[in-house]
Amino acid sequence: MTQKSKQMQVPIVQDILSANDEIALQNRETLDRTGICMVNLMASPGAGKTSLLLRTIESLRTKLRMAVIEGDIASTVDADRIAQENIPVVQINTGGQCHLDAPMLRRALHQLHLPDLDLIIVENVGNLICPVDFHLGEHLNIMIASVPEGDDKPYKYPGIFLAVDAVVINKIDLLPYVHFDLAAFRTLVTGMNPDVHIFEVSCETGVGIAPWADWLVQQTGKCQD
């Protein structure tokens, strides 16, 4: 053993990425090379992820080149609805897993012709808990909170409210019929996550979609700078 080898320091690898995060980083690099913005859309079952997608596609069809990646335990119900809009769509069936992960996204990205796209919206599995812990390579995390679910959800599912860049409050057309204190909900959410953007929409009537869509265009622009 030479003097030199004795002096060599043991390499210390800090902050080791999980296998998922490693692949998420690769996905992110793939997207950044092409200037694509990827949004991870999360919500409870039935909060309106697919409805928000359809409204967003309607609003932005002439402004952005979009694709959708649909995550579900089973079925292609949602992907079939998106495909009718003539938008590229890839279905991921998780086969029971309660969230998408970065390797699934990598395989889905391989199915899309990336140079033709500005924005990819990923509809995660309907679940407020598990998807939060798995990075996909996304630029933005968005959640939908649905009015009939009630205004106490931030207390019970704090992780997702802390993790997101924006909360879209959907089904505001049902406000007259259910107990939901919009002001209290906003105060609670911004108290937990001061930088969060909050949008109030009804995918049923289309109210509030324009400011949400404008913000998404602006965010997509940042990915292309």
Next chain:
Amino acid sequence: MTQKSKQMQVPIVQDILSANDEIALQNRETLDRTGICMVNLMASPGAGKTSLLLRTIESLRTKLRMAVIEGDIASTVDADRIAQENIPVVQINTGGQCHLDAPMLRRALHQLHLPDLDLIIVENVGNLICPVDFHLGEHLNIMIASVPEGDDKPYKYPGIFLAVDAVVINKIDLLPYVHFDLAAFRTLVTGMNPDVHIFEVSCETGVGIAPWADWLVQQTGKCQD
């Protein structure tokens, strides 16, 4: 080596229980010794688990001796509401885990005075996916499907619709304001799970609670036979 030992067969242990299932079985034996019925109540966030509990307590207070075990990622919001009803209640905070499991239930059962009880209702974590795979020792699995979530959920979350003994369709007071085909939903659910009981209720107005509560009394009686 003797002749006898040569003839001995290698023991084959089939259908080994998982650690969770083993403890679930112990929980079930504990309950059966005391003649208690335990119900595992599952639903999406905001479908009305706590509201159904409150209506059920109101209906059955004079007929059954009840306790509630509340499962949440965080907070005691729901348990605090139940405690106001002067019903024994135990809170389990899973600390991030997306479902309850049998060891958590065992610890919760230790907090209750079992000889004083006929019925324990467990409110699982709000999630249509993960709770299905973890037996707790329950006699009945019940899910709530909420009208504003839409009528396509059985396609997307088949596991839970296949696993339950009853589906409680909640928020039927919102039927005039949302798209939900009750007949189609019933046909779909009974096609997947022919033995399932279906109840239509509104925890807001109280409509439909009586048949549900009567059925629960009948099922509790079976545990005490």
